[in-house]
Amino acid sequence: MSETIASSRTRPFRTRAHGKIAAGAVMGVILFFLVLPTLIVIPISFGNAPYIEFPPSGLTLRWYEQFFSDPDWIAATLFSLRIAFFTTISATIIGTLAAVALVRGDLPGKSLVFGLALSPLIVPHIIIAIALYLFFAPLGLTGNFFGFLLAHTMLTVPYVVIAVSASLQRFDPVLEMAALNCGARRGRAFFEIVMPQITPGVITGAVFAFVTSFDEATVAFFISGVDGKTITRKLFEDIDFNLTPVIAVVSTIIVAISLLLMGAIRLVQNRTKT
Secondary structure, three states, X not given: OHHHHHHHHHHHHHHHHHHHHHHXXXXXXXXXXXXXXXXXXXXXXXXXXXXXXXXXXXXXXXXXXXXXXXXXHHHHHHHHHHHHHHXXXXXXXXXXXXXXXHHHOOOOOHHHHHHHXXXXXXXXXXHHHHHHHHHHHHHOOOOOXXXXXXXXXXXXXXXXXXXXXXXXXXXXHHHHHHHHHOOOOHHHXXXXXXXXXXXXXXXXXXXXXXXXXXXXXXXXXXXXXXXXXXXXXXXXXXXXXXXXXXXXXXXXXXXXXHXXXXXXXXXXXXXXXX
């Protein structure tokens, strides 16, 4: 009798454990399915065939050598890196200021302004790309650095706003009020009290801004020019006219940069917790 009662008591715990294992297995399969296309390009980039082949019949570094020795690919890569770098700076400054104003300010129509700030995440990029092309073309802003900087800043500011807003929501305003009561000016209180607390959010938003700018493709396809061409625009051109494993090399490099930056975010978060 006692054994029956004991088994009936442990059955719910076993059921929960089995449920967690099953849920974990399902999530693992889903994540593997989502990541698999990204992982496939890595071995393809080392294939020795002059065309896209998976699995590769042999391994070589020929396509990496071709990428780094091609002036067109290097020019497009450096152009994208330069745009992404300055876009990160501008988007981080604008997004941080906007987040502070939206979270801590008493603005009329704050919800509407917040929705407008996040609208580039909602509106399809093809619509934004067409609108930017029609607006930039008469002004001569297509295919140059300044046009890309404006476009990519608009696309990446929402990521900074979201990340910094989340950090500000967790920040206790009493700490800043205490600094003000002790005689600190508002600017000094912000940079010495508030800013260190929201730095992880600022860094997270900046990293997302850089990654988004570097691998943005839709808008770049419309506003690129003959000289001002991003790595994603060059990627699409070669897919159409020169499909070789160099495409996989470029994809692998973009994946590697994204993973390194995501790892940097994780490192900052871990140091913040400790």
